[in-house]
Amino acid sequence: xxxxxxxxxxxxxxxxxxxxxxxxxxxxxxxxxxxxxxxxxxxxxxxxxxxxxxxxxxxxxxxxxxxxxxxxxxxxxxxxxxxxxxxxxxxxxxxxxxxxxxxxxxxxxxxxxxxxxxxxxxxxxxxxxxxxxxxxxxxxxxxxxxxxxxxxxxxxxxxxxxxxxxx
Amino acid sequence: xxxxxxxxxxxxxxxxxxxxxxxxxxxxxxxxxxxxxxxxxxxxxxxxxxxxxxxxxxxxxxxxxxxxxxxxxxxxxxxxxxxxxxxxxxxxxxxxxxxxxxxxxxxxxxxxxxxxxxxxxxxxxxxxxxxxxxxxxxxxxxxxxxxxxxxxxxxxxxxxxxxxxxxxxxxxxxxxxxxxxxxxxxxxxxxxxxxxxxxxxxxxxxxxxxxxxxxxxxxxxxxxxxxxxxxxxxxxxxxxxxxxxxxxxxxxxxxxxxxxxxxxxxxxxxxxxxxxxxxxxxxxxxxxxxxxxxxxxxxxxxxxxxxxxxxxxxxxxxxxxxxxxxxxxxxxxxxxxxxxxxxxxxxxxxxxxxxxxxxxxxxxxxxxxxxxxxxxxxxxxxxxxxxxxxxxxxxxxxxxxxxxxxxxxxxxxxxxxxxxxxxxxxxxxxxxxxxxxxxxxxxxxxxxxxxxxxxxxxxxxxxxxxxxxxxxxxxxxxxxxxxxxxxxxxxxxxxxxxxxxxxxxxxxxxxxxxxxxxxxxxxxxxxxxxxxxxxxxxxxxxxxxxxxxxxxxxxxxxxxxxxxxxxxxxxxxxxxxxxxxxxxxxxxxxxxxxxxxxxxxxxxxxxxxxxxxxxxxxxxxxxxxxxxxxxxxxxxxx
Amino acid sequence: xxxxxxxxxxxxxxxxxxxxxxxxxxxxxxxxxxxxxxxxxxxxxxxxxxxxxxxxxxxxxxxxxxxxxxxxxxxxxxxxxxxxxxxxxxxxxxxxxxxxxxxxxx
Numbered sequence: 001x002x003x004x005x006x007x008x009x010x011x012x013x014x015x016x017x018x019x020x021x022x023x024x025x026x027x028x029x030x031x032x033x034x035x036x037x038x039x040x041x042x043x044x045x046x047x048x049x050x051x052x053x054x055x056x057x058x059x060x061x062x063x064x065x066x067x068x069x070x071x072x073x074x075x076x077x078x079x080x081x082x083x084x085x086x087x088x089x090x091x092x093x094x095x096x097x098x099x100x101x102x103x104x105x106x107x108x109x110x111x112x113x114x115x116x117x118x119x120x121x122x123x124x125x126x127x128x129x130x131x132x133x134x135x136x137x138x139x140x141x142x143x144x145x146x147x148x149x150x151x152x153x154x155x156x157x158x159x160x161x162x163x164x165x166x167x
Numbered sequence: 168x169x170x171x172x173x174x175x176x177x178x179x180x181x182x183x184x185x186x187x188x189x190x191x192x193x194x195x196x197x198x199x200x201x202x203x204x205x206x207x208x209x210x211x212x213x214x215x216x217x218x219x220x221x222x223x224x225x226x227x228x229x230x231x232x233x234x235x236x237x238x239x240x241x242x243x244x245x246x247x248x249x250x251x252x253x254x255x256x257x258x259x260x261x262x263x264x265x266x267x268x269x270x271x272x273x274x275x276x277x278x279x280x281x282x283x284x285x286x287x288x289x290x291x292x293x294x295x296x297x298x299x300x301x302x303x304x305x306x307x308x309x310x311x312x313x314x315x316x317x318x319x320x321x322x323x324x325x326x327x328x329x330x331x332x333x334x335x336x337x338x339x340x341x342x343x344x345x346x347x348x349x350x351x352x353x354x355x356x357x358x359x360x361x362x363x364x365x366x367x368x369x370x371x372x373x374x375x376x377x378x379x380x381x382x383x384x385x386x387x388x389x390x391x392x393x394x395x396x397x398x399x400x401x402x403x404x405x406x407x408x409x410x411x412x413x414x415x416x417x418x419x420x421x422x423x424x425x426x427x428x429x430x431x432x433x434x435x436x437x438x439x440x441x442x443x444x445x446x447x448x449x450x451x452x453x454x455x456x457x458x459x460x461x462x463x464x465x466x467x468x469x470x471x472x473x474x475x476x477x478x479x480x481x482x483x484x485x486x487x488x489x490x491x492x493x494x495x496x497x498x499x500x501x502x503x504x505x506x507x508x509x510x511x512x513x514x515x516x517x518x519x520x521x522x523x524x525x526x527x528x529x530x531x532x533x534x535x536x537x538x539x540x541x542x543x544x545x546x547x548x549x550x551x552x553x554x555x556x557x558x559x560x561x562x563x564x565x566x567x568x569x570x571x572x573x574x575x576x577x578x579x580x581x582x583x584x585x586x587x588x589x590x591x592x593x594x595x596x597x598x599x600x601x602x603x604x605x606x607x608x609x610x611x612x613x614x615x616x617x618x619x620x621x622x623x624x625x626x627x628x629x630x631x632x633x634x635x636x637x638x639x640x641x642x643x644x645x646x647x648x649x650x651x652x653x654x655x656x657x658x659x660x661x662x663x664x665x666x667x668x669x670x671x672x673x674x675x676x677x678x679x680x681x682x683x684x685x686x687x688x689x690x691x692x693x694x695x696x697x698x699x700x701x702x703x704x705x706x707x708x709x710x711x712x713x714x715x716x717x718x719x720x721x722x723x724x725x726x727x728x729x730x731x732x733x734x735x736x737x738x739x740x741x742x743x744x745x746x747x748x749x750x751x752x753x754x755x756x757x758x759x760x761x762x763x764x765x766x767x768x769x770x771x772x773x774x775x776x777x778x779x780x781x782x783x784x785x786x787x788x789x790x791x792x793x794x795x796x797x798x799x800x801x802x803x804x805x
Numbered sequence: 806x807x808x809x810x811x812x813x814x815x816x817x818x819x820x821x822x823x824x825x826x827x828x829x830x831x832x833x834x835x836x837x838x839x840x841x842x843x844x845x846x847x848x849x850x851x852x853x854x855x856x857x858x859x860x861x862x863x864x865x866x867x868x869x870x871x872x873x874x875x876x877x878x879x880x881x882x883x884x885x886x887x888x889x890x891x892x893x894x895x896x897x898x899x900x901x902x903x904x905x906x907x908x909x910x911x
Contacts, residue, residue: 002813003813006813006817006818010817010821013821013825014821014824014825014828017824017825017828017829017848018828020828020829020832020841020844020845020848021828021829021831021832021835021836021841021845026838026840026841026844029841029844030844033844033847033848036825036848036851037851040851040854040855043818043821043855043858044855044858047818047858047859047861047862048862049858049861049862049870049873051870052854052858052870052873052874055874055877056854056877059877059881060851060877060880060881063881064847064880064881064884067884067885067888068840068843068844068884068888071840071888071891071892072840074892075840075892075895089834089835090834090835092834093830093831093834093835094831096834097827097830097831097834100827100830101823101824101827104823104826104827105820105823108816108819108820108823111816111819113814113815113816113863124865125870129867130867130870130871130874133867133871134871134874138868138871141871141875145875145878145879148878148879148882149878149881149882151882152881152882152883152885152886153885155885155886155889156885156886156888156889159886159889159890159892159893160889160892160893
């Protein structure tokens with residue numbers, strides 16, 4: 001059963017990934033990415049990461065992708081770009097990507113996997129579990145991340161103003 | 168104050184003067200320079216007198232300068248009769264000349280005026296260091312420094328190209344001598360492992376009553392010859408003589424002090440100081456005499472045809488120093504040193520009187536444009552006459568006593584053909600000396616004024632320039648009376664004073680010497696008068712019309728300058744040019760500029776990676792990630 | 806143990822993550838629309854998240870999931886700022902092609 005869910009989700013993810021890079025129009029790429037994200041969230045669930053599954057859908061697919069859609073709407077339809085200037089780029093890109101993939105595969109070969117122990121799903125991956133870690137051991141990164149968000153927000157506001165006096 | 172402190176004072180007073188004038192001289196009013204410049208030398212003279220009166224004799228070590236294994240160089244001063252004698256001459260005559268220079272250099276601006284006296288004080292200090300030094304290292308230091316001071320002073324009017332070239336020529340030839348001296352000191356050090364005079368002399372064979380068997384050795388001869396090279400260069404003897412006439416480009420006080428009275432006599436001092444070595448190294452010793460005699464004749468012959476009054480005096484100096492070399496070369500050390508002193512008196516006198524004449528004739532130095540100055544410049548003329556008669560060697564002037572003592576010693580030295588030969592040369596030279604001196608005096612002072620005279624009514628020089636001249640005239644007149652050995656009787660104060668250091672002359676003169684001296688004097692005096700007939704009355708034709716080729720040979724100074732130019736100067740220039748085009752430019756400039764070019768090229772090719780395209784940069788990231796992955800794999804597998 | 810064994814173990818998830826990452830990399834390299842490049846970067850980040858969660862499960866370690874949360878937050882912030890810059894560039898000049906933005910040449 002798990003295997004089946006995995007393969008479906010994996011197929012969706014790969015299809016979405018190919019779609020992201022293959023479609024000409026940006027709006028289709030964004031929507032493909034949304035598909036990828038949903039597939040990934042299923043996989044997270046499969047990996048007993050319940051909280052992350054929810055957050056992925058709400059925050060990533062729900063907010064960040066919506067942001068992208070808004071920007072696409074703002075910028076209007078993409079014009080067809082002319083022939084690129086770098087002639088060797090696609091070939092080199094393919095070469096290096098394949099090399100990279102092969103290397104990663106070889107690296108993964110060496111990894112010894114053991115059966116993960118059975119976990120208590122009432123504990124592992126739950127909201128409480130994450131929250132406890134977040135507010136005790138990992139408080140510092142948590143606070144820094146919030147600061148980062150604040151900075152990003154200010155930056156975005158500043159960058160998008162036409163006249164500085166309007167701020 | 169003990170001897171050591173007094174000697175140090177003698178040495179350091181001029182140095183202090185030089186430092187004061189160098190630092191502040193040009194900023195303070197001129198009166199300070201006029202006081203400090205000569206004043207420190209007078210003070211040094213007074214201290215030297217104190218040393219003389221106290222009959223000081225000491226070898227004082229002040230501190231150890233270098234100590235490295237067996238090489239132990241102390242800063243020590245050897246104060247004995249010889250060094251006190253030299254110091255008296257240097258500071259006494261030097262003080263007179265520097266006082267004279269206050270008047271002579273009055274036309275300079277303040278900065279140049281101070282610069283002149285700075286250099287003069289530096290020179291006095293260097294010369295004193297040379298004669299007071301007690302070891303070879305400081306001798307060489309003083310030796311080099313007098314050469315340096317000479318360079319500064321010859322090229323004092325550096326805006327003049329001829330002066331700069333003359334200074335350079337003097338310095339280069341002096342350096343050749345310096346090298347010889349240093350090599351000589353090396354030879355002595357490696358043989359005897361001592362660097363002080365006391366150390367070396369005590370280690371010689373024949374020292375301290377040791378037997379002289381096997382005394383002379385090739386190394387000693389070599390050392391003596393090398394030291395002689397230094398003496399020849401410094402004293403402008405053949406073959407390193409060509410710089411002295413050119414050195415007349417310097418101001419007249421410089422010519423008087425450095426190129427007549429003191430620096431050029433350093434070679435004579437050297438041979439006298441090194442007499443233990445020369446007494447043993449007979450070949451080198453004989454060479455000293457031969458070189459001196461030949462130079463004396465050579466220079467006297469050239470002096471006959473010179474038209475510039477300072478050049479006559481320059482060649483005359485070369486000739487008289489030849490006499491001094493002759494004397495120390497046959498072993499009559501005190502005779503040579505007495506002639507050193509007397510020559511300092513009358514040559515400085517002659518130069519300064521000539522300076523008075525040049526000054527009054529508005530810097531005209533050509534004697535053919537003088538004539539008839541006797542009536543207009545009486546005091547200068549009389550002083551010049553006294554100096555000239557002294558040079559020729561007429562009784563009762565000091566030149567007679569010193570020159571004839573030398574010739575008498577050379578003539579009467581037993582069992583020695585070399586000394587007889589050099590006596591013969593010296594005799595002929597004395598006659599020629601009479602002739603050219605007469606020519607000089609008659610042409611300038613007697614007869615009718617030349618139509619080309621620049622100044623119709625010349626004025627005598629100011630007192631500050633006249634008084635030193637007259638002091639020296641007095642000294643030249645009475646100086647001979649302290650050493651009348653040439654006459655076979657009478658006081659011998661100088662010999663007695665010096666013999667304690669340089670050794671008593673082992674042979675006595677005879678009546679033959681005295682008679683020969685008087686004959687020499689008479690003949691020289693006759694030639695002096697003969698010059699009147701030729702150049703003033705014009706009753707006899709000048710010899711130059713009879714022998715025009717000989718005249719040209721002499722005028723060209725036996726073509727020595729041309730020969731040296733061809734043999735040394737041109738090849739060196741060629742080597743320097745070749746070095747420049749073939750080594751300097753391609754290699755060194757190539758390496759230096761080439762490094763720049765290579766860096767530029769490298770940077771140029773590297774900057775091609777900065778294409779500006781975002782995608783290229785990402786590709787590089789990915790390539791780097793691949794390489795990192797490969798490295799991890801390799802590491803984990805190995 | 807080879808990946809892709811009969812059992813469903815971590816290796817499957819990691820391989821999938823690698824494939825998604827590579828796809829994202831290819832996208833960044835090949836596409837010329839700046840917006841699409843940003844989207845591909847998001848894809849790469851997601852692949853990394855998958856890897857993190859996988860290891861978290863494998864090693865029973867909360868750090869993986871927390872790190873994935875942080876990644877998400879940072880990705881959000883980065884998307885915000887990146888898009889703001891992009892909009893600014895679009896406003897000033899019509900940069901359809903990222904190769905036009907090559908003033909840093911040389």
